[in-house]
Amino acid sequence: MVNKSVKRWLALFLTFVIFIVTGCSPTADKRKFDSLAIVLGVGIDYDSSKDNVLFTTQIVKTEEFEGGKRFFNITQAGKNMLEAVDNADNEANRVLYVAHNQIVVIGRSAAENGIFDYMDYFFRDDEARYDIAMVMTEIDAWKLLDKATNLGSIPSQEMTILLENQVAMSSCAKLELLQFAMESNSCFKASVMPIIGISQEDPETEKVQFEVTGSGVFSNGKLMYVMNRDETRGYLWGIGKIDKGEIMLPNVNVDILGSSTELKAKIEGDKKKRLVITFDIDVKGNLGEVVKPDEQNTQELKEINKACEDLIKQQLSHVLEQSFENGCDIFGVSDYLFRHKYKSWELVKNNWQDLYKHAAFEIKVNANIIRTGSLIEPIFGSEK
Missing domain, CATH: 3.30.300.210 (Nutrient germinant receptor protein C, domain 3)
Structure with a gap:
């Protein structure tokens, strides 16, 4: 019978072999992490003057970036979503890691132009999640994502928390990426997307507070009209929310x-x-x-x-x-x-x-x- 000491050393040896074979060592994980740009938020706008899509990624700062905001944004243009994402990858000089992305912000310009073509990217990326919240803003998405908040948190996180609180208080209905795709594939079902704006901005610090101002109604991927907060309340009565x-x-x-x-x-x-x-x-x-x-x-x-x-x-x-x-x-x-x-x-x-x-x-x-x-x-x- 093998004694306990031999069993313990055998277990340690097998664990060491697994780390070596799979590369699951702390050093390997750190190198992998350092090669990634962790994305917490994405913005999509449309530049009508050049017929370009503007793709914004909100990236968490790592230890090597000290001081200032806790995040930095990259905005790149392209004739299509793939080109804009590739350009953002090149500027970041790292792989954009979207597995932790929490929110997609659609600017008014993109909403009116139509967002079907842009959504395909999120379903083709192997690391993208389908439960990401979708919101619209009346201004450019890149501008909203660039605003520092009064609480000092990252804008994409602050908007996500705001959205969850408003849904819990029956003030708006959450729209997720997969739900939007399914409703878009339905012949006639329209989607209702929360609208996030700025309720107040400090003129000295330029820090802002976000608020849900209403909802945008999308049909065939395009913004058709906007509902204010009272109208959104009527919609929520109709869907039992x-x-x-x-x-x-x-x-x-x-x-x-x-x-x-x-x-x-x-x-x-x-x-x-x-x-x-x-x-x-x-x-x-x-x-x-x-x-x-x-x-x-x-x-x-x-x-x-x-x-x-x-x-x-x-x-x-x-x-x-x-x-x-x-x-x-x-x-x-x-x-x-x-x-x-x-x-x-x-x-x-x-x-x-x-x-x-x-x-x-x-x-x-x-x-x-x-x-x-x-x-x-x-x-x-x-x-x-």
């Missing part, structure tokens, strides 16, 4: 505890077809801040429920009509018909755009304020 936040009413605020949305669609008519879309929304809330305490006693919960329902209907109706006007199926109605009413879909798919623009819709909302908190009356009510 409202789990937190507040419903602001004239006299009270309602804290949202959760909601659900069910979309249905059908084709009516024999000779003349008509599309009918139905939304069923259930929302639960908690009576939050009372803006006018004196009026709480006269404000019935059923009236608050009715006010919530009317506001949700108003927000969603506006966004629906906006999508009809622009011919952008942001709610996936065409996908619903394809999955659930395939025979009907086959009859109307060749005339879908006209059918969608003239669709009828019905919105049913059931609001339920389940409690008013532990206080029966507001603390700062009027004197009796």
Whole structure:
């Protein structure tokens, strides 16, 4: 029987052999790391004067780069994405390592020109991830990525954190690279991309704070129109992505505890077809801040429920009509018909755009304020 000492030395020997054969030594790993440019963010713009794509990479500084910002950006132009990436590789004098990339920022110029051709690069790179967040900005992407933040963090990281927080607060919907590709391959489904801008900038330090200002609607890879924050809220009601936040009413605020949305669609008519879309929304809330305490006693919960329902209907109706006007199926109605009413879909798919623009819709909302908190009356009510 082999004693424990021999087993231990045998294990150490085999481990050493594995390190030598595979090159998995600390020194080898350090050399490999030093030869890479770690990319945390990517920006895409379009230069119409030269018909060039502008490719920006945000790279983390290593120990050899000291002082100043914690990152540096490389922006290179090319007639296509491949040429621009090659030029960026040459300037970096290192291999652009995109496995840690967190975000793709699309400048307004590129969004309006169309981004289909640019997206192919991310799916052909072996190290690229498909769960990368996609956002748009009203300015050039390279300018946004070059802004130092008040918190001193790397802009791409700061935007990623902001986006995650806004999604958690039901203020916007996250759009990932793979989702965008799948929606783009759908015949008529439009994509909704968050828009990030600058809320404030210190004139002395030039440091900024980012904010989500709305959403851009993309169809066939091009920006069709922009929704503001309120319109984005209406869109979120339609896709069932409202789990937190507040419903602001004239006299009270309602804290949202959760909601659900069910979309249905059908084709009516024999000779003349008509599309009918139905939304069923259930929302639960908690009576939050009372803006006018004196009026709480006269404000019935059923009236608050009715006010919530009317506001949700108003927000969603506006966004629906906006999508009809622009011919952008942001709610996936065409996908619903394809999955659930395939025979009907086959009859109307060749005339879908006209059918969608003239669709009828019905919105049913059931609001339920389940409690008013532990206080029966507001603390700062009027004197009796």
